[in-house]
Amino acid sequence: MTPPTLMSMMIAGGLIGLGLALLVIWFTPAQPDLNDAVKRLSNTSPHRPDAEASTVNGKERLGIWAMRTLPVGLWAKTPTRELALLRIPLARFYGDKLTYAALGFVIPIGLATFLSLLGLGLPFAMPVIACIALAVVMFFLPNYNAIDDAKKARIEFNRALGAYIDLVALERTNGSGVRQAMETAAGIGDSWVFNRLAEELNRSRWSGLPPWDALHALATELGLPDLDDFADIMRLSGEEGTATYATLRARSAAMRTAMLNDELTEANAIGERMSIPGSLLGVIFMAILLTPSLLRMIPG
Template sequence: MTTGLQIALLGGALLAGGIVLLAWRLIPAQPDLADVLRRNSPEGVKEQAAADTAAAAGEGFAERLGVWALRRFPTRVWGRTPTKELALLRIPLHRYYGEKVVFALVGLLFPSLLSYFLAVSGIQVPVAIPLLGSLGLAAGLFFLPDLNARDDARKARQEFSRALGAYSDLVALERLGGAGARQAMELAAEIGDSWVFRRLSEELSRSRWNGKAPWDALHALSDELGLPELAELADVMRLSKEGSQVYTQLRARSEGLRSARLSEELSSANSASERLSIPIGLLAVMFVVIMITPSMLNLMGGL
């Protein structure tokens, strides 16, 4: 049974939390200089414009909640944002923030709802258990989108590296056929239909219209997405502008990418084989124990 003391403690905690939130809202805060500069930087203005566009387009609940959180909360509340991972996956920042808030709310409410259903069923749970469980689960689920973004970005980078080897071969063949550096890069990007080739084609087309060299555009894309292999390809194509024959270098680069991917896949396969040997060994031990147990019992009974 819930005692009067527990009700009083819960009511006092809610009242104190309300007073703290009201004071936090009304007292003028000292703005974080780094946060202010980031919000007024070109990247911050672009993020805010994307959030306003999403709000005007009437996106889902998580996106609208992310727009609200983006406007209300300072950057330090979110911790380290995986900016490169989100850019690689093309996840808007307001959607990412919205997912974090939704996950935190789910973690905050689930233990309380569970304790309520247990109380209805006649099982009394101390107030501290759902309270601490809500805070712990909310904190854990708050960082779950970070783990998901980093895991998805790792897989996307592996796919990008695999496709970049084929793209290097195509650029080398175009250069061997007499195409110029920009033309070879653009024609090679139009051949593939995967998201990697489409991303390269978009960046090269954008560089044509803004007057930027294609290798500089790929360098900027490499820095934005965290893809060092793409920066190396851009350096090789920059040499072609200076009259260097890059066919051999491009083919060697593609071979190096394929060899690196093969080594990673072999290492992954070896790790999987080692993990598989553990349950097989345990199964063998259990089989031996089952086989010798009757004999041991008979021997002990005879003694």
Template structure:
């Protein structure tokens, strides 16, 4: 055995181990999360997902087909937790999310080999071992790239939801002050705006009306599913208005004002952080300019 054969032997051993682990995974007992399984089989969840699937036309999307195949075939449950709340907020089906992950991984696996072929065409020989290792590394990194994208988009969506929710609470307060009932005030306020936040709340209120569920319970469930504590506060306030007949106009206006104050403080903190980051290049330019001025004098002193 020579030194050049060692990388190929290591690669062969890694591939054999990967094959054995895949075979053992196929025969191992399935570990089913009972809570998530029952949640997926619930009537409300099934109808909601079916409705979203019909509106988005998911059957015609290649990523959806790839994602369903991956969920049936690959051990995706062992590769990290699924950001279910973020996906629910963005209305991205789980199978489409996994299809995007697999597609990104395939692209990451192909790029190093495409670069190797390109380098070979211009006369630069790249060892196959480095291409394989680069493919495995890049494929692994790109497999987890959709997780970052989903969490980043969900964080932006939550900020937008908070800003729109403050306006929605003001509208509900005005409707309650005008004499509308709790459900009527919430439904009228949801129908005024055309933003996706108002449409999402309106859909939940309409679903609660047809199912006979109190509207505040529907908003509480939506808050738990999407990870929106501000919506849970609104649900609690409206519960007091609906069940105990409490006057909640002042409470609603105070809640919307506190949300706007918190949003303003967050925006100011973000602006201050951006300003501090912008001062770093200016400070660096100042140091470089001072170095240019001082360097000739130092060189003359050292030369003398």
């Protein structure tokens, strides 16, 4: 049996086994996690997924199976705060990681099979190394996507939070109480940030928690220091009766100044990167002009 034939048989067998395993996991009914169910039903839980996230799809079933079967150390560092901010269930995240890893493992096999059919056989070690390397790289790709998307979401959250703080300050000047001002301001906007704040405030009302404690828990869970500072201001106003209008307006102005400075820094960095191609073109043009003179100076 020739090596190409042996490699083709091994590749075919591996693909068949992988497909059967995925089919079994896909169609196996998923058993609910009791701890997760209790947290979702609890009124004091700071995080509650959307209604759309309650439906279990194929990736989540794969993730649930992996969480119960595979060792915990396999997942390395999980971006928990980023997933909570994006409202991505942990099972779906793990399912994405396994799906990406399987795709990275299959792509080199497909390319090696295609080349072998064309008569361009590769050494057996090359497809194996490529499969492992690409699978590892794509296994960590969902981590990068979650961190990058969460960074953008935090910037959007801070922008909306500045407007929300101004609205709360205006409600306080109109004579509204602390909770009423926070809930009324949260009901004005229709973005996901205002909806998230309104959801936490409504949950705190039904659970009997102070609204600033609910926002403290949300800020800790999602990694939002500006929201934590706002909760401290409202706690002082609610517990000690401190006047907060000037403090809230100063806080929102400081947030806008910080965001403006960050945008200016990013714009300067982009401008510097854009100057690099122009500099390279200038160097290439000078090289073209000087090359004939240098060649004439070299003795034949």
